[in-house]
Amino acid sequence: MESASPPDRPVGRGAKVRAAVHAATLAELVDNGYAALTVEAVAARAGVHKTTVYRRWKDRESLVVDALAGQAAADVPVPDTGSVEGDLRALARSLVAMVTGGSGPALLAAMFSGGAGLPEIAEARQQVFGDRLRRARPVVTRAVERGELPAGTDPGELLRTLAAPIYFRLLMTAEPVDAATADQAVRVALAAARAGALTCIHT
Template identity: 45%
Template structure:
């Protein structure tokens, strides 16, 4: 059996420890999220995170080593804890539920700045970028069955790329978050969902791959 020290030095997110190690990881990642939301990536300091989490600095430095590795592990946890998809029985209802979930996350006073910070991290570090890609792949995988079921019900044309449908829902919301100061309200979420539905029904996402 691997020693506790070996677990501590494993790559972030590669181990699913229990007991004290799990509690320490949870506290540190929560503190890291708070720090990112308040100060952004430039203000993320491992010593400050250790203080916030009330754990030893050595533990944080040994396990994560640098702020980007901490961001990467935070994304792993965020993907694991994301809410499951909603099934309403119609594509329009499902995609509106998806869009409203994304909107609530991005409009949240803590989560919105947090996502901006992790996106910034992904632009300058390959590990953070890989973690961000895994996070969104996990979310797309969770919601893609909504579009596949719509194809089976005859709501969408055969050959529709279900994953592209889901990506089309959240893309306008992220664009609005990152490029404007306009509020992310429920109306914006519904418009994004409705636009994705209209495009999908028109065959915009039909590919030869399916």
């Protein structure tokens, strides 16, 4: 019994440290932005020594990238309401909830502000959005199979069209986004898809 516990403790402690440092990194991004983020501040917020952080991450760029990658890997439930309109509404509203609450502002701060031009951050940004698109593709493919959308509708194009008005308000015009914003995005995306404007252009 006792011989099994020592190997388990470092694993659990390591996982807890990683989770705490990720949470602290995102919180620092929300409060202070990427430009002001330091490993020392992250360590203090996480309640660990800075050498603990440096043993796992060589610098703040690798720390932020890993925190973002962890967010990308987080489970994103794919709705299955039985209709494409219901599914897209659920997706759009969950997107609004994600980018306006919790760690959403931290993700946006890291991906589109101070460190946005760094190759590592650009790669993490592509990973986050690529992961979200892949997870949501079944919503569109099911709708095509049910005959709700034209054959050949491109899932990626439809999902980008759905998300675009939300991100435009957040990043360009700084307008508030809410459930009404999400529902309007659904109407626009569905109208474009049903008109055949979002079909695949590549073979």
